[in-house]
Amino acid sequence: MSNSTPSTANGNDSRTFKGIRSPCGPSRVLHVRKVPIEVSEAEVISLGVPFGKVTNLLMLKGKNQAFIEMASEEAAITMVNYYTAATPHVRNQPVYIQYSNHRELKTDNLPNQGRAQAALQAVNAMHSGNMGLSGSASSSDGTLMPGQSPVLRIIVENLFYPVSLEVLHQIFSKFGTVLKIITFTKNNQFQALLQYADPLNAHHAKVTLDGQNIYNACCTLRVEFSKLASLNVKYNNDKSRDFTRLDLPSGDGQPALDPGMTAAFGWCVGAPGIISSPYAGAAGFAPAIGFPQAGLSMPTMPGALGPLAIPSSAVAGRMPIHGMPPGALHSVLLVSNLNPDSISPHGLFILFGVYGDVHRVKILFNKKENALIQMADATQAQLAMSHLNGQRLYGKVMRVTISKHQTVQLPREGQEDQGLTKDFSGSPLHRFKKPGSKNFQNIFPPSATLHLSNIPPSITDDILKDLFGGSGYTVKAFKFFQALVIGRKDRKMALIQLGSVEEAIQALIDLHNHDLGENHHLRVSFSKSTI
Numbered sequence: 001m002s003n004s005t006p007s008t009a010n011g012n013d014s015r016t017f018k019g020i021r022s023p024c025g026p027s028r029v030l031h032v033r034k035v036p037i038e039v040s041e042a043e044v045i046s047l048g049v050p051f052g053k054v055t056n057l058l059m060l061k062g063k064n065q066a067f068i069e070m071a072s073e074e075a076a077i078t079m080v081n082y083y084t085a086a087t088p089h090v091r092n093q094p095v096y097i098q099y100s101n102h103r104e105l106k107t108d109n110l111p112n113q114g115r116a117q118a119a120l121q122a123v124n125a126m127h128s129g130n131m132g133l134s135g136s137a138s139s140s141d142g143t144l145m146p147g148q149s150p151v152l153r154i155i156v157e158n159l160f161y162p163v164s165l166e167v168l169h170q171i172f173s174k175f176g177t178v179l180k181i182i183t184f185t186k187n188n189q190f191q192a193l194l195q196y197a198d199p200l201n202a203h204h205a206k207v208t209l210d211g212q213n214i215y216n217a218c219c220t221l222r223v224e225f226s227k228l229a230s231l232n233v234k235y236n237n238d239k240s241r242d243f244t245r246l247d248l249p250s251g252d253g254q255p256a257l258d259p260g261m262t263a264a265f266g267w268c269v270g271a272p273g274i275i276s277s278p279y280a281g282a283a284g285f286a287p288a289i290g291f292p293q294a295g296l297s298m299p300t301m302p303g304a305l306g307p308l309a310i311p312s313s314a315v316a317g318r319m320p321i322h323g324m325p326p327g328a329l330h331s332v333l334l335v336s337n338l339n340p341d342s343i344s345p346h347g348l349f350i351l352f353g354v355y356g357d358v359h360r361v362k363i364l365f366n367k368k369e370n371a372l373i374q375m376a377d378a379t380q381a382q383l384a385m386s387h388l389n390g391q392r393l394y395g396k397v398m399r400v401t402i403s404k405h406q407t408v409q410l411p412r413e414g415q416e417d418q419g420l421t422k423d424f425s426g427s428p429l430h431r432f433k434k435p436g437s438k439n440f441q442n443i444f445p446p447s448a449t450l451h452l453s454n455i456p457p458s459i460t461d462d463i464l465k466d467l468f469g470g471s472g473y474t475v476k477a478f479k480f481f482q483a484l485v486i487g488r489k490d491r492k493m494a495l496i497q498l499g500s501v502e503e504a505i506q507a508l509i510d511l512h513n514h515d516l517g518e519n520h521h522l523r524v525s526f527s528k529s530t531i
Contacts, residue, residue: 028076029100032066035059036091041119043090044068047097050177050197051079056105057116069105078197081244082177148199151226152206154192160218160440161379162386165241167214168192175208176201180231182240188447188528195231238389331381333373334403339394340368345422347509348373350429354508354525355387355443356380357430360408363420369396374408376432387445392502429513444528448476448504451527452494456518464494467514473507474499477531497531 032044041059044066048054052075058067070076076099083097107113152172156163165183172178177197184191196202202225210223233242235251242248335348345361348371352358357376364370375381381402389400411417424430431439442451452464465475477497498504504526512524 025099026073026077026080027099027101027103028070028073029102029105030068030070030076030080031098031100032068033064033096033098034093035061035064035066035095036093037061037064039090041116042122045119047083047088047090047095048075048079050201051075051082054120056107057120058105058107058110058113059116067100067102067105078179078244081246082179085243085246148203149225149227149229150196150199150202151228151231152194152196152202153224153226154194155222156190156192156214157220157222158218158441159190160443161215162383163190163214163219164386165192165238168194169241171209171214172196172205175205179244180233180240180242182231182233184239185445188444188530190445193226193228193231330402330404330406331375331378332403332405332408333375333381333385334401334405335371335373336369336399336401337396338363338369338371338398339396342394343371345371345420349422349424349427350509350512351393351505352384352388353429353431355384357432358427359423359425360410361422361424362408365417365420368420372403372405372408380432383443387443391446391505393505395502442525444526446501446505447526447528447530448499448501449495449497449527449530450504450508451525451529452496452522453492453525454516454520454523455492455494456516456520457492458518459492459516461494464496467511468496468498468507471507471510473503479531495527495529495531 030048032047035044039061041057044059045054045057045068048068048070051070053071054068055071056067056069060066070079080097080099087094088097089095107116154168165181168181168183169178172194175196178194179197180193180195182193196205206223206225209221211220213220231242233240233245233248236242236245236248237250333352340363343363345363348361348363349358352373352375357380358373359376360372360374362372364372373384375384385400385402388398391398408421410423411421455464461478461480465478469475475496476499477495479495481493481495498507508524508526511522514522516522
């Protein structure tokens with residue numbers, strides 16, 4: 001990869017510096033282009049600090065260029081791989097980093113290098129001082145423990161709105177360079193493992209973010225140090241990402257966690273993760289993000305890829321993080337890879353109705369494995385997509401993305417439709433019509449255990465087990481329980497565990513609103529609990 005021969009620091013001297021040239025390939029010397037002229041030496045150095053020690057710097061301000069020398073070629077490779085995937089910004093301007101054709105920088109005899117060397121010493125001294133924090137103190141008093149892992153384990157509680165891998169990257173990048181993220185579902189909770197380039201970044205992120213809400217009054221972050229020293233990411237997709245490896249396959253349908261990592265913790269990684277990438281497929285946007293009380297104040301760490309600023313236009317503590325205008329958030333979903341022999345508009349209405357109020361469903365006339373589903377609003381569409389994308393239904397893995405359509409059109413009078421388009425806008429089965437409904441607090445990802453409610457007092461466990469078993473489902477466990485209402489036992493409920501998540505999804509479609517007699521229709525939801 002070619003780059004211009006560096007001249008002296010003011011960019012006007014014709015003398016060239018002494019360097020050992022290499023024709024091509026990785027080098028610990030990196031060439032930085034499009035550097036704004038007002039940028040300081042420390043700002044350029046900070047680009048490299050998260051990846052390792054910066055050993056030399058040459059600024060060519062007159063040419064809007066700089067050269068950074070890293071202590072090791074490995075650190076330089078990691079830095080180039082990362083910034084190839086995530087273009088760094090300095091003073092709100094994108095800068096571009098590539099390998100230099102020099103093996104090292106020799107700037108001893110160049111003029112105007114005093115500032116660069118002083119900045120190097122200051123930044124490295126600060127970084128070394130931070131890494132040398134008292135090792136005897138616990139993390140609770142704000143200091144870094146020796147041998148602390150750069151890997152954090154993140155649990156998102158009260159998951160009312162979807163949280164994607166990109167949302168986590170946006171939040172945690174505020175504290176330093178995020179190298180790898182793996183998301184997964186454990187015990188019906190959305191969790192993630194996130195690796196920083198530096199344990200100090202992980203420490204600051206944990207201290208600041210633990211207990212914070214991503215959205216107002218929900219999606220609470222629980223952050224702790226992982227026992228893992230590093231992450232092994234096998235696939236780059238909506239469940240896992242190695243930002244230093246652009247060559248990884250997508251591994252569609254594969255588990256994000258390495259089997260060795262799973263065994264090390266005794267984790268049972270079941271169904272695919274519940275989070276869908278905002279830019280996988282046709283989505284093109286991420287959900288809003290914000291912090292309560294006008295935003296969380298977070299110190300900028302060296303190497304952070306720009307602040308997570310809360311603009312004055314943020315309303316009610318929420319803001320779009322990818323700069324998409326509100327009009328871009330469509331409420332219509334495109335569902336593909338359906339089983340055309342088994343699916344129906346009513347079945348899709350029941351399933352997607354778990355995550356929002358479905359207004360219209362259209363199975364495409366000429367492509368019956370595809371359907372359009374119009375939700376009540378964009379938030380509910382995002383919620384349904386995040387929970388249902390990648391789930392198996394009638395033997396096929398469902399794909400759910402945001403459609404370019406803003407509405408689902410009903411067929412014109414006399415137009416052949418074969419009953420493939422249905423309007424459910426007036427359905428009494430909508431779960432979320434009432435403002436502030438408790439149903440908003442009981443939204444969970446698909447699981448093999450179903451929550452049953454609205455059960456008449458006379459119904460026995462055998463009746464319900466026979467209902468599910470007689471419909472072709474494998475009943476593995478069953479348990480009745482009762483909810484307390486105003487101090488007395490009242491509503492009769494049950495948990496029923498079926499043979500698989502796919503069975504449970506199909507059973508919910510088949511048996512939700514089933515008439516149990518005594519003016520009671522069975523209510524079926526996914527459960528966060530197991531039996």
